[in-house]
Structure formats: C-alpha cells, structure tokens
Amino acid sequence: MNLRSGRLKGQMSGEVADFTSSLQFDVRIFQADVQCNQAHTTMLMEQGIISRQIGERILSALAELEKEGIDALDLNPAVEDIHMAVENYVTSKIGSDAGFMHTAKSRNDQVATDLRIALKEEIQEIQRELLIFIDTIVEMAQEHLDTLMVGYTHLQHAQPTTFAHHLLSYAQALKRDYGRLQDAYQRMDLCPLGSAALTTTSFPINRNRTAELLGFSGPMENSIDGVSSRDFIAETVFALTLLGTTLSKISEELIIWSTYEFRMVELADEFSSTSSIMPQKKNPDVAEIVRGKTAVLNGELVTILTIIKSLPQSYNRDLQEVTPHLWKATDTLSAALKITREMLASAEFKSERGAELARANFSAATELADLMVREGNLPFRTAHQIVGRSVSIALDKGMKAEDIDAQFLDEISKELTGETLGIDESIVKKALDPHEIIRSRNVIGGPAPSQVKEVIVNLKKFIQENHS
Structure with a gap:
C-alpha cells in the first residue's frame, strides 16, 4: 500500500526515504505493534465498529505474522515505518479489508502505545537484573561481616569499617535505582491508544478495553498528551543514567582498590587484561569500559531532553528521533549491569590488607x-x-x-x-x-x-x- 498516493502527487526519493524512515529502530517495537493491532481490532469487533468476519480475518493474519516474526515483513525504507509494514503484510494476506484495522486509530497513538509496551518490558527485565545484583551483594556482605577495611572521605583514610558495610552501600544505591525505575513504570502504565491523531475519534471505541487487553492500568485522559508525551522516555533514561552512575562508581572503586597502592581487591582474570608490551600488567579493563560506556547514558539523556524541550503539543515527527536514543540507553545499561554484577561477584577481597589499612x-x-x-x-x-x-x-x-x-x-x-x-x-x-x-x-x-x-x-x- 502506498500511503502517499492520495494527498501527494510525487514520491519521495530513495535518499529522502532513507533519511526519514524509522524502520531501522522500529524492529524493537515489532511485537508491541502486533499486540497493539490485535487489541485494537478485538475492541473494534466487540464494539460492532467492524464486522466480526473482517475482524477475525485481520486477527488471523496478525497471528500468522506473530508466528513468522519480523523477517516476514517488507522493511524497504519506502514503507516508512513498522506500522505500515505490518498493515502491508495483513493486506497481502486478506486484501483491502486490512484497512479496517486502522479504523479509529492513527500511527500517532499507535507508536506512543508501542513504545510504552516495549519499554515496560525493558524496565521489568532491568529490574529483575537489579534484584539479582542486590541479592549477590547481600550474599557477599554475609561473608564479610567482620572483614575490616578503612572507610574513606576525600579518598583519604577516615574511619574503620567493614567490607560488608561498604558493599551494602552499593545495595542501597541499587535499591533506589530500582525504585526510580518503578516510579517511571507506574507513570508510563497508561494507554494512549484511542487518542488517534490527536482528538480521539467519532467512532464509539472502548479505550478501557484496549488498555485492559494491552495490560495497562487504564487509558490516558487527554488525547493530545497521549500522542505527544515522551516524558516517560526521558524519565526512564534519567533513571537509567543514575543507575549507570552507580555502576560507574562501583567500577571506579574496583579500579582503585585493585592498584598496588591499595591492594584491597584482586579482580578475576576474566575481567582483566594485560599490556601488549608490559608482561607484568593486570589491567582492570572491563571496569574501565563500564566506567566509559555508562557515560553514554548521560549523552542519550541530554539528546532526548533537547529534542523534546521545544516541541509544541501534539505529534511532531521530531519525536521519531527520540526512540533510537532510548534503545541505545537501555542496551548500554543492560550490558553494563550484568557485567558489573559478575565482575564484583568474582572479585577477591583481601582481608589482611583491609585490616592493615584499618589500623x-x-x-x-x-x-x-x-x-x-x-x-x-x-x-x-x-x-x-x-x-x-x-x-x-x-x-x-x-x-x-x-x-x-x-x-x-x-x-x-x-x-x-x-x-x-x-x-x-x-x-x-x-x-x-x-x-x-x-x-x-x-x-x-x-x-x-x-x-x-x-x-x-x-x-x-x-x-x-x-x-x-
């Protein structure tokens, strides 16, 4: 289906189509888009807006697509986005009746819904990893209740403490990071679907029903806000940035503590490297990479805030450019989170050296x-x-x-x-x-x-x- 063939006379050049296409990063919302269409079509049938016969044919095609996966779609940049690619697939299966799938919705509310569905899943996965990390730290702390070390302020000897006490400071920071993600999750757990382009629709849709089918706590109460708000992305990336800061601080201390001057920690070989010229070296490369990669999150957050800060209300195409920065942030954080947990868990704390420094x-x-x-x-x-x-x-x-x-x-x-x-x-x-x-x-x-x-x-x- 050529979306431009009605209002517009000319076709985009290949260069322009490539420049404006979101397909490269839309793959992240493929599953969410299928779910969104399934829920919307189900609601349209239940409300009598489309016939059950047509609705069931649409749902059958969507189920087939879900089974085949994203490789079944034509992802030519000329298609523009994942929404049209999915609709084109359904059209190829059932003909022009596929167009009924788009009744009473727009790509504007559809993408906003897809992003919330996909991001909710990302947050839940990161939260699961956070709980594993906190549990790992708790287990380590139990082993070091009486293991002496010196605490530092200004990176100078301050007061005696224990490795357990210090480790649990990481756990408390991670717990707050968990809470910030939970707060962001709760605020994004409202469904924009049914906002349509910006003023809802004259069709008698049931927005509570689509919200229920998609696992949201309810619908968003203003349709303009529904299609234009991306603060849930900025808030999530802010929470991820602070979590990245926690991981960076942990990595920084492991780097410092593993030096000869401190000798408080021995990093596992799996998380170290050596020099290409100095054979005696054992470098904390993984911790340094975590420290470096988490800085990317700061940049993604600033970019997102800069894109959305001067946009008028309702949908603007600029919002498309927020999405790749969101996924870069989630991917970077997820990888750093797992690596930092494994690195810390494998580190050997030197109890004799800790006691020496404490005294x-x-x-x-x-x-x-x-x-x-x-x-x-x-x-x-x-x-x-x-x-x-x-x-x-x-x-x-x-x-x-x-x-x-x-x-x-x-x-x-x-x-x-x-x-x-x-x-x-x-x-x-x-x-x-x-x-x-x-x-x-x-x-x-x-x-x-x-x-x-x-x-x-x-x-x-x-x-x-x-x-x-």
Whole structure:
C-alpha cells in the first residue's frame, strides 16, 4: 500500500526515504505493534465498529505474522515505518479489508502505545537484573561481616569499617535505582491508544478495553498528551543514567582498590587484561569500559531532553528521533549491569590488607575524640583539638596509632587545656581497636555486625517482595 498516493502527487526519493524512515529502530517495537493491532481490532469487533468476519480475518493474519516474526515483513525504507509494514503484510494476506484495522486509530497513538509496551518490558527485565545484583551483594556482605577495611572521605583514610558495610552501600544505591525505575513504570502504565491523531475519534471505541487487553492500568485522559508525551522516555533514561552512575562508581572503586597502592581487591582474570608490551600488567579493563560506556547514558539523556524541550503539543515527527536514543540507553545499561554484577561477584577481597589499612594512619582518631567526650566530659570541639594535635605530634615522631597511650594524651591535654584527661589506659587501647570501634557503631546504618545483619534481612525482604 502506498500511503502517499492520495494527498501527494510525487514520491519521495530513495535518499529522502532513507533519511526519514524509522524502520531501522522500529524492529524493537515489532511485537508491541502486533499486540497493539490485535487489541485494537478485538475492541473494534466487540464494539460492532467492524464486522466480526473482517475482524477475525485481520486477527488471523496478525497471528500468522506473530508466528513468522519480523523477517516476514517488507522493511524497504519506502514503507516508512513498522506500522505500515505490518498493515502491508495483513493486506497481502486478506486484501483491502486490512484497512479496517486502522479504523479509529492513527500511527500517532499507535507508536506512543508501542513504545510504552516495549519499554515496560525493558524496565521489568532491568529490574529483575537489579534484584539479582542486590541479592549477590547481600550474599557477599554475609561473608564479610567482620572483614575490616578503612572507610574513606576525600579518598583519604577516615574511619574503620567493614567490607560488608561498604558493599551494602552499593545495595542501597541499587535499591533506589530500582525504585526510580518503578516510579517511571507506574507513570508510563497508561494507554494512549484511542487518542488517534490527536482528538480521539467519532467512532464509539472502548479505550478501557484496549488498555485492559494491552495490560495497562487504564487509558490516558487527554488525547493530545497521549500522542505527544515522551516524558516517560526521558524519565526512564534519567533513571537509567543514575543507575549507570552507580555502576560507574562501583567500577571506579574496583579500579582503585585493585592498584598496588591499595591492594584491597584482586579482580578475576576474566575481567582483566594485560599490556601488549608490559608482561607484568593486570589491567582492570572491563571496569574501565563500564566506567566509559555508562557515560553514554548521560549523552542519550541530554539528546532526548533537547529534542523534546521545544516541541509544541501534539505529534511532531521530531519525536521519531527520540526512540533510537532510548534503545541505545537501555542496551548500554543492560550490558553494563550484568557485567558489573559478575565482575564484583568474582572479585577477591583481601582481608589482611583491609585490616592493615584499618589500623593504619590514625583512622581511630574520631573514636578517641568521642572517648574524651564520654570519659573526660569534654566538649567535642575541645576533644577534636586534642586528638588533632596528638596525631600531628605522633606523625612528627614517627609513632603509629597503637603507640598512643593515656599518658601521651594527658600530656597533649595538659598543654592545650591545662588539665589532664585521667582516662584509664585499657579504655584508650579499646578505643584504638578497629573491631571495638566497629562494634560500638551500633546505630541504624552503622557498620556494627548486628546492624549490618538487620539491613541484610531488610534487603532480602525487599528482594522477596519484588521478585516475580
């Protein structure tokens, strides 16, 4: 069928047809388009808008197409898009009666519906992968409840913590990423079909029925909005971009931690490479590629926002150009998500090195200050000053954290405040023990094993509740 043969006298040149065709990326909505036509035709029959005989012939042809797959279509760019390719297929099977399939709908509401159907499936698949990733992290955390490491701020030693506590920070970020996708899903779970070109139709269609047949929670309530809105795509890609940022941060830490200077993690050989000239090298190439590829998501989001930001309401052909950026984003994210999960799961955490770093470089300093507040009844800022001076002097003298004792602290306190602290030596030593420090952080969100176990229980419950 030649759609241009009515109103237009001339035909597009091959170059123009190639330039304007969406078929290259329409393959992603082929299945959704068949479903859309099946639901619409079923509704037309039920409403008595088309005869049952014609409707059943259309449905039979669509079922045959569904079985044969997209290879059965003529995807010549002159066809313009997947909608015409499907209609042409049905026409080749049943003749001109195929045209009844297009009664009371437009390509405008059809593509908007197709995109929502296909994207809902993509989101659900990514969410399933996210739950697997969170579960993987939970399992890893259970193995490292007491595995010491040092926590960092500004990439400088800060306070002792555990690998479990740090790993669960990834899980919480991924949980929020899951929630953002769920929010986007709920807002796109409304059906545009029946909006037609922009003002619905005079035929007595049943939009609630087509929404039901296609698995939507209901129809969109404004037909202009139905054909023109692509904010659901922008919102989804935004959520994917933030998820990509989470994956990039995980990859970045694996890169840093695997260096000789850190030596906290050994990446599996399957996720590493070597140098073409330096035979000793083990490079974290996969983590670097994840870090690089997830940057693509930022670009896709900005491109989508730029396309839609200045469009007038209702349908504009510019919207066609949003779609390839959507699929590039979903494909990039899906691949990065699986790779990052497998890479993290296969990484070996070096417990001895973690403990060494947790005890080094005065990471217990905060607990010493807290100790002075509790035992010496000092204001925290005074305690902060005493400990800061103690660390400075200890560094000048080449002392380690374990060399600090009650007498040393008394001398600094006397110098700064005129009074000694009088804190028992055993209490000072306890405050310098990373294991004791971690156990003392028995506050919601803290690294104490009891708190970490509770978080693990909550995450397992979250996984179970959302598992389908």
